[in-house]
Amino acid sequence: MSESIKAGVLGATGAVGQRFIQALENHPWFEVTSLAASERSAGKTYGKAANWRLESNIPDNVRDMEVVPVDPKKVDADVVFSALPSDYAKTVEAEFAKEGFAVASNASAFRTAEDVPLVVPEVNADHLGLIDVQQDNRGWDGYIVTNPNCSTIIMVPTLKPLMQFGLEAVQVATMQAVSGAGYNGVSSMAILDNIVPYIGGEEEKMETEPLKLLGEFDGSEITFADIDISASCNRVPVMDGHTESIWAKMADKPSPEQVKEAFLNFKPDLGDLPTEPEEVIIVREEADRPQPRLDRNMGNGMSVSVGRIREGIRYTAMGHNTIRGAAGASVLNAELLHKMGKL
Incomplete structure (x- = not known):
């Protein structure tokens, strides 16, 4: 991997765009060569265009980079990571794929398309075979690969090892962080001292995306x-x-100990990808874990922590929604694509 692959970020100034930049800093394979954002940001340096909100500083390699419009003719890259709003992504991502770019998308625009891979590498890497189908169907030189919704991607790695027991039904109740809605997504007056029991479109995504991810290609x-x-x-x-x-109903009715062993033994071999966590699933033995503040950064934010595995089967899962659930997921997809010779 001696030659760097040119990478661009679409929607680079937003919350997920910033996570992409953080994930790509000093990446051994990808070099950020283009940052694209809205017209009001285009033409400015990234340091001036982005209202940086992460705990680390803006990486030096992008601070003075000029932001360009979200236009395939303006972006200098081989692979682009999309943090675009879904309604906008529906048009723009297709334009980039048509022009020959590999698009690793965090947007929901193409997740349900029959010929677009929806991928969690540890769960369904073989679904990337849909790329050839997609290119044949659409006549594109490039392609789009998506990762699932941030809540789906935390649950599905825990469901995959349960498939061996004849998984039949799942019930899930989520407690989702405010960063999942973006910086301006939930006002302080709405969320402080409160819980909001509704997230638009979220339940539908959680009920449908896992069926594609756990399906057979x-x-x-x-x-x-x-x-x-x-x-x-x-x-x-x-x-x-x-x-x-999470409540999981399985035909074989495994014991909590069998489920725990299935989680511990879930160790897919992706070929030592840079963003791949050492442990996909971390099992916590403490009665009160996992907890977001204590466990969200496990595996550099890419591991899913589980605990409270009880008769039923009932358990708690937790993961970082903007790393494992967003930017990190797209970067891991792109790393796997490179490993497969698709970049």
């Missing part, structure tokens, strides 16, 4: 998993880290 299409999923999503006054209470 036959070389031309995906047969969705036959699992009944019911979700109830809540916004809570936590900065980062989505917590989920």
